[in-house]
Amino acid sequence: MRFSSLPAAAPLLFSAVSALVAAPRDSTNTPYLGLVDFLAAEGLFNLGLYVATHGYPSQSCTLENVAVRREWSTLSSAEKTSYINAVQCLASKPSITPASLVPGARSRYDDFVATHINQTLTIHGTGNFLAWHRYFTWTYEQALRNECGYEGYQPYFNWGKYSNNILGASIFDGSSTSMSGNGAYVQHNATGIPSNELPEIVLPAGSGGGCVTSGPFKNFKVNLGPVSPALTYVEPNPGVFGMGYNPRCLRRDISQVAAQGWTKDSDTASLIQNNPDPYWFITNMQGNFPAGYLGVHTAGHFIIGGDPGGDLFTSPGDPYFYLHHANIDRTWWTWQNLDIKNRQYAVSATITLNNSPPSRNATLDDLIDLGFNAGPITIRDASSTIAGPFCYIYA
Ligand SMILES: *[C@@H]1O[C@H](CO)[C@@H](O)[C@H](O)[C@H]1NC(C)=O
Numbered sequence: 001m002r003f004s005s006l007p008a009a010a011p012l013l014f015s016a017v018s019a020l021v022a023a024p025r026d027s028t029n030t031p032y033l034g035l036v037d038f039l040a041a042e043g044l045f046n047l048g049l050y051v052a053t054h055g056y057p058s059q060s061c062t063l064e065n066v067a068v069r070r071e072w073s074t075l076s077s078a079e080k081t082s083y084i085n086a087v088q089c090l091a092s093k094p095s096i097t098p099a100s101l102v103p104g105a106r107s108r109y110d111d112f113v114a115t116h117i118n119q120t121l122t123i124h125g126t127g128n129f130l131a132w133h134r135y136f137t138w139t140y141e142q143a144l145r146n147e148c149g150y151e152g153y154q155p156y157f158n159w160g161k162y163s164n165n166i167l168g169a170s171i172f173d174g175s176s177t178s179m180s181g182n183g184a185y186v187q188h189n190a191t192g193i194p195s196n197e198l199p200e201i202v203l204p205a206g207s208g209g210g211c212v213t214s215g216p217f218k219n220f221k222v223n224l225g226p227v228s229p230a231l232t233y234v235e236p237n238p239g240v241f242g243m244g245y246n247p248r249c250l251r252r253d254i255s256q257v258a259a260q261g262w263t264k265d266s267d268t269a270s271l272i273q274n275n276p277d278p279y280w281f282i283t284n285m286q287g288n289f290p291a292g293y294l295g296v297h298t299a300g301h302f303i304i305g306g307d308p309g310g311d312l313f314t315s316p317g318d319p320y321f322y323l324h325h326a327n328i329d330r331t332w333w334t335w336q337n338l339d340i341k342n343r344q345y346a347v348s349a350t351i352t353l354n355n356s357p358p359s360r361n362a363t364l365d366d367l368i369d370l371g372f373n374a375g376p377i378t379i380r381d382a383s384s385t386i387a388g389p390f391c392y393i394y395a
């Protein structure tokens, strides 16, 4: 034990308490604390003890400068507005991806969508899944801050808080401080997962399916994709692998069935508490479709569904993606903090989607790169949120 660094722990312990105080509030402004929030606070407490006994892993990331990512509903109206404005700013900045590679990319927002489409088959059902999406979400947050003047941090959407009434979540109420609401109703068929062609799980059609008509993103343009659309009538992409220019509206089909079925607070808590093995943690998080189990990751996407939200490849084309993936990241961060010694640098699974075709195991030295958005870091680098290059925690 290095007691000399004990004072450093006190503020971290304090922040565990403030995480509870800053917990998401419901519509009556009553603090909402689910089991997952308690697990996150317990994890943060562990992290504080770890820092107290081992020192900070990076001297450049301390309690004085660590970013705190918060749940959407705990942001003030001004904070929500500045986040929304930054997302719209990114969608108005010119793309930096060569048009020869991605002719359909029109904005800095699209650069991220293109990177995700390009790498989809090597970042899902793989050992780099969590690390890749952590780096992706962080790089997006940095773009909002560095290129669009955003002064806050990436908010997350705690699905479990709203799973009993997902359409009632203020984030989707269509107001000027929401992430826009459901799509207009369009008659449509049930959605097959993983695809309509080979469905293993069928989600009944929801009350949307058409264009989003309310809130800040009602005129938002989706330019890339689809590659694997959930809705059969989405305009097909004119280019190769969804990379052609295909401007269209944002469509959503908010699904109470997905929310209620797999993203309850108890679903996430059980994922964290009952999966000490890293392989089963990431596998159960991503679902077991043949067994009829969607998992919090896939269900969290299909809470919104639609186009591009229900398309594994193009899903970052709906700005909801980043709030969802921040919550996936918080779930991983919490799981890691609850047993830092065994889980901080645990990596498992292979480098091909569900190990098909069979491939080697992923390693901590594997590089994750984000195309034109950011250079490579290793899975090891992405395994801690405070050891560098990242410096953030979750409330
Ligand atoms: C729904 O499915 C039926 C049967 O496969 C098909 O004929 C019809 O075109 C589909 N409707 C829509 C809106 O996709």
Ligand SMILES: *[C@@H]1O[C@H](CO)[C@@H](O)[C@H](O)[C@H]1NC(C)=O
Pocket: 359, 360, 361
């Ligand atoms: C990958 O890791 C698993 C679990 O640790 C192990 O059982 C398996 O043999 C490894 N596969 C290869 C190809 O090394």
Ligand SMILES: *[C@@H]1O[C@H](CO)[C@@H](O)[C@H](O)[C@H]1NC(C)=O
Pocket: 097, 101, 102, 114, 115, 118, 119, 370, 371, 372
């Ligand atoms: C897509 O991936 C390939 C292979 O890794 C790479 O050469 C290419 O630059 C990538 N395209 C984009 C738009 O990132």
Ligand SMILES: [Cu+2]
Pocket: 116, 123, 124, 133
């Ligand atoms: Cu993804």
